[in-house]
Structures are given as C-alpha cells and as structure tokens.
Amino acid sequence: MKIHLLHLHNVPIYEQLLLEEALIRTDERNFCLINTGSPRAIVMGISGKPEELLHMDRVREDQIPVIKRFSGGGTVIVDENTLFISFLIAKSSCDISPYPEPILRWSAELYASSWQIPSFHLAENDYAIGLKKCGGNAQYIRKDRWLHHTSFLWDYEPANMEYLQLPAKRPAYRIDRPHSEFLCRLKDHCPSRDLLIAQLKQELVKRFYIEELSLESIHPAPHRQATQRISTTG
Numbered sequence: 001m002k003i004h005l006l007h008l009h010n011v012p013i014y015e016q017l018l019l020e021e022a023l024i025r026t027d028e029r030n031f032c033l034i035n036t037g038s039p040r041a042i043v044m045g046i047s048g049k050p051e052e053l054l055h056m057d058r059v060r061e062d063q064i065p066v067i068k069r070f071s072g073g074g075t076v077i078v079d080e081n082t083l084f085i086s087f088l089i090a091k092s093s094c095d096i097s098p099y100p101e102p103i104l105r106w107s108a109e110l111y112a113s114s115w116q117i118p119s120f121h122l123a124e125n126d127y128a129i130g131l132k133k134c135g136g137n138a139q140y141i142r143k144d145r146w147l148h149h150t151s152f153l154w155d156y157e158p159a160n161m162e163y164l165q166l167p168a169k170r171p172a173y174r175i176d177r178p179h180s181e182f183l184c185r186l187k188d189h190c191p192s193r194d195l196l197i198a199q200l201k202q203e204l205v206k207r208f209y210i211e212e213l214s215l216e217s218i219h220p221a222p223h224r225q226a227t228q229r230i231s232t233t234g
Helices: 013-026 056-062 100-115 158-163 193-207
Strands: 002-009 031-036 041-044 066-068 076-078 082-090 120-123 126-129 132-141 145-153 209-213 228-230
Touching: 002 193, 013 031, 013 041, 013 066, 013 082, 013 145, 031 193, 056 158, 076 158, 082 193, 100 120, 100 132, 100 145, 100 193, 193 209
Parallel strands: 002 031, 002 209, 041 066
Antiparallel strands: 031 082, 041 076, 066 228, 082 145, 120 126, 126 132, 132 145
C-alpha cells in the first residue's frame, strides 16, 4: 500500500482539519499527516455542545478559539506541545476492516511497534500508558474511505484542562478521575518528540511504500465543509 506523508510544522489545528476534510472528500490517495506546533485551541466533535462540555466563562475570558471538527469523538484542548497524527485510507487499498474497533486496533499496534514504550496500549477508544491516557482519537468513515486522527500529549499544561468540563460520557477506565490523575505525558517516556516522529516514519517505511509530499503540492477540489469555528460570545 502506498501512503503519501505530509509532515507539517506549526500549522494551526483549524487549518489541519480543513485540509483533512478536503482530502477525505476530494482525494482518492492514502495519506499520513503529522503536525506539531499548533497554537492553543479547543476542538470538539461535530455533535458537541460547548455549554455542556466547556467552562464557557473561562473560555470567553481568555479568548480560547473553539473549533468543531467534521468528525465525531470527544473534546480536547491542544497547543504547541500536542503531536497530531492522522491516517486517511482508501478501503480498497488495504485489508483493515473499515470499522472503528479494527482501525483502533491497527493503529495501536502500529504505534506500539514504532515506539516500544512499555505498557502502551489501547484503552477503550484511547491510547494509554498503564492506566493513564496519552492520546485521544476521532474517526470519520465514509463509503470508500476512512480517516483516523489522534492528538497525542507530548506535554500539556494542567491549567489548560480547567477549560473542560468532566464529560457526562467518559471511558470506564477513567472512572471519575480528574485530568491530573487521568493524563500522562509522552515526554516522560521518550527522550524527544522528534525521535517519536522518526521512529514512526521508520515503521511506516517498513510496512508501506511512502512518498513524502509538501503542503504546497496539495490542491484539494471545492467541497462541502463541516469544520467550523464556534462563536463563544453571548
């Protein structure tokens, strides 16, 4: 299987999501997107309700951008320390069953093989190290293609988590733990973020034919857009 690799730097998550939505809707090729350095923002699933998931008074006071992505999944706050990795795959190009659980199992095995971090595993819909979450996922599955995107916590600011409410629907392994007891940092398990990325690329080259592309070489066609910025005024 051939995968086109886009390694982005300092691209805001809103711009990344716009690109991913364009590629999943208008491009037939397989892609892996890697991005670091996005400014701080809150990202919600397409059905998320800000008043139920966020402390809106704090969000407004600190003018945190809120984005609703085109895929499902939960709510996360991201910043320059978040490592984003996304796969956009044509169903006909691989033998991965195009349903959430098989895609999660496939991706978890890929990351475990790439990084060799002890106790890294799939915990329900999250990636975890031991009993603590290090990465959250969302998916978008259509007739002929699927997308799986992840935000990994290379590092995080505990204060940023104060913008998020404890969601009503949460994984069983979390129980009622606050973010401080539920999350962990990949930087505590690897010498550098660049090494994580290099190890992933090495694993991809072992498994697939990889062609690196530049952002400037991508020219998506016009399409229906669901990714949007959410107004936090009022």
